[in-house]
Structure formats: C-alpha cells, structure tokens
Amino acid sequence: MARFKLTLEYDGSAYHGWQLLKGHSSIQGKIMDACREAFQTDKFELYGSGRTDAGVHALGQVAHLDVNTKLSPMQIRFKLNDNLPASIAIIDVEEVDAKFHARYDATARSYVYHIAKRKTAFGKKYAYWVKDYLNMEDMHHAAQQMVGLKDFRSFGDKDSETTSTKVEVKSVNVYKEGDSIVIHVVGSHFLWKMVRRMVGVLIEVGRGNITERKLQSFFDSYSNEPAKYTAPPSGLYLEHVYYNNEEIDYRPVSLLYIK
Incomplete structure (x- = not known):
C-alpha cells in the first residue's frame, strides 16, 4: 500500500462541500468514484486536508490517497482526471512517506x-x-x-x-x-x-x-x-x-x- 499526496482544484458550485455525505454530491465522493475506475478496486482510503462548505471553491486543496498500485504518480494523475468531471482537476500527484497526513501535518x-x-x-x-x-x-x-x-x-x-x-x-x-x-x-x-x-x-x-x-x-x-x-x-x-x-x-x- 503506497501513499500519494494529491493537489487539486475545484469549482464547488454544484457540490455539497468536500466531505462525503450520503445522498449529496461531494468533491470527495467524485474523487473516490474516479479512484474506483482508475484502480479497479474499492480498497483505498482518501483523506482531505479539511472540509470546504457547499459552494466553496479550491485552488489548492490537498488530500492523501492510500492505494496498492504500480501506476506512477503521473499515470495516477492522468487516470483520475480522465474519470473526473470538468469541475474537478488533479493538479499534482506525488508519492509521500506513509506517515504523511493531509490534515494533521498541515x-x-x-x-x-x-x-x-x-x-x-x-x-x-x-x-x-x-x-x-x-x-x-x-x-x-x-x-x-x-x-x-x-x-x-x-x-x-x-x-x-x-x-x-x-x-x-x-x-x-x-x-x-x-x-x-x-x-x-x-x-x-x-x-x-x-x-x-x-x-x-x-x-x-x-x-x-x-x-x-x-x-x-x-x-x-x-x-x-x-x-x-x-x-x-x-x-x-x-x-x-x-x-x-x-x-x-x-x-x-x-x-x-x-x-
């Protein structure tokens, strides 16, 4: 299991904020859907640096992703972007130490x-x-x-x-x-x-x-x-x-x- 740091931007207009919430469209939910397509598995974890409210945008949100994959960071970026809506874009992906935490290390x-x-x-x-x-x-x-x-x-x-x-x-x-x-x-x-x-x-x-x-x-x-x-x-x-x-x-x- 490897850990990757994701940097992303999004137009939050159509979403109920970052956090996954049952019955609502969220940024985290859309990225998780893209991960399922990119890695063909449900065995991964995604954590954001913090929540943004419904309608709030991001120019540099950060999340970390734990997943077992042989894909390079560049390949992960391309695959996730291919499966994300136009309103969400992964700007950068880098492999990081397993101890890195998007929220608590900020x-x-x-x-x-x-x-x-x-x-x-x-x-x-x-x-x-x-x-x-x-x-x-x-x-x-x-x-x-x-x-x-x-x-x-x-x-x-x-x-x-x-x-x-x-x-x-x-x-x-x-x-x-x-x-x-x-x-x-x-x-x-x-x-x-x-x-x-x-x-x-x-x-x-x-x-x-x-x-x-x-x-x-x-x-x-x-x-x-x-x-x-x-x-x-x-x-x-x-x-x-x-x-x-x-x-x-x-x-x-x-x-x-x-x-």
Whole structure:
C-alpha cells in the first residue's frame, strides 16, 4: 500500500462541500468514484486536508490517497482526471512517506474571498456582488484586529471535529483588484464558517455599520451577531495548504480570470 499526496482544484458550485455525505454530491465522493475506475478496486482510503462548505471553491486543496498500485504518480494523475468531471482537476500527484497526513501535518492554510464591486455576467457563482460603497481603508484597518492567537468562537459554528475555538490568524489583508475587492486570510486552521463570517463582518465595517470597538467585543465575549453577516460561499476559495514549514506567501492569487 503506497501513499500519494494529491493537489487539486475545484469549482464547488454544484457540490455539497468536500466531505462525503450520503445522498449529496461531494468533491470527495467524485474523487473516490474516479479512484474506483482508475484502480479497479474499492480498497483505498482518501483523506482531505479539511472540509470546504457547499459552494466553496479550491485552488489548492490537498488530500492523501492510500492505494496498492504500480501506476506512477503521473499515470495516477492522468487516470483520475480522465474519470473526473470538468469541475474537478488533479493538479499534482506525488508519492509521500506513509506517515504523511493531509490534515494533521498541515501547518497553515490560506483563503481568498472575492467581492465584486459591479454586476458581472460571469461571476455569480464565483463572487459576492456588494452593491454598497465599501471603505477599503476601514476594512483593512479592522482586519488587523483579527490577526494573532485569538478566541474566534463568535465567528465559528458548532462542529463536532473542533475541540478549541482558539485560532492563530497570521494575516488578513484587503486588496483592490480591478473591479473587485480580494480579502486574503492566512491561519493555522479555521473553524467551520469562520472565514465567511470574518469577511461578512469586514463588509459591515466597510459599510460603516460595525466599529472597531464593536469588532473587538466579538473577541472579548461570545456573540452570535457575526453569524448574521455570514458571506455567501460563492466568493470563497481555499487557496493553499502549507506543510513542513513551507514559506508562506502572503500575496493573494489573482482572481481576475473569473471576473
């Protein structure tokens, strides 16, 4: 039995998230179907670096695959892609040590969120169109309050896999890119719905509805208010998963190609 690290991208619009869920179409389920075709066996295991919600996309999701095969990594990549829908693509396959774990060995993760400042004919599934004026300077300044090791329980949701609500956010930056605003977030890990609620709160800051003092109160004590501002999944992309003290790139990937 060999272990392979898979790096993949996907358009999450038509899927109920990464995780296999009975009665729903998932990214993990589609890859498992492709594995059955490629290896002609049910004897394999597939683990992702983490879940993405329904409608969330990925530019660099990582999974590990345990399977008994004589195929080379390149052959595995080609065979899996041949059996996957156009909305899921395996970017890279490499054989790794049997101790490598896609989730537990990850040292950091980055996300980008795409806000459209104008109506776009192509981006409804890939961006969140905010019609109101957003003060980017206020958003970026408020974003720095989210950096550091903090208790993000006000920004998360109930999740059986989470034992602590403390998360180390390494950076949150707000950029203008053409007719878009891109929010780039890097952290050790993230709670369920946390990034979308961070974005939603920053949008309210940009609208002038939330002050820095109010934002700080979400960290001082639990509040369910951020849940009201949860940004839609369409604009969220899992950008990169970091391993082995890999140097973090704090510059967001360009999303101009989806405008």
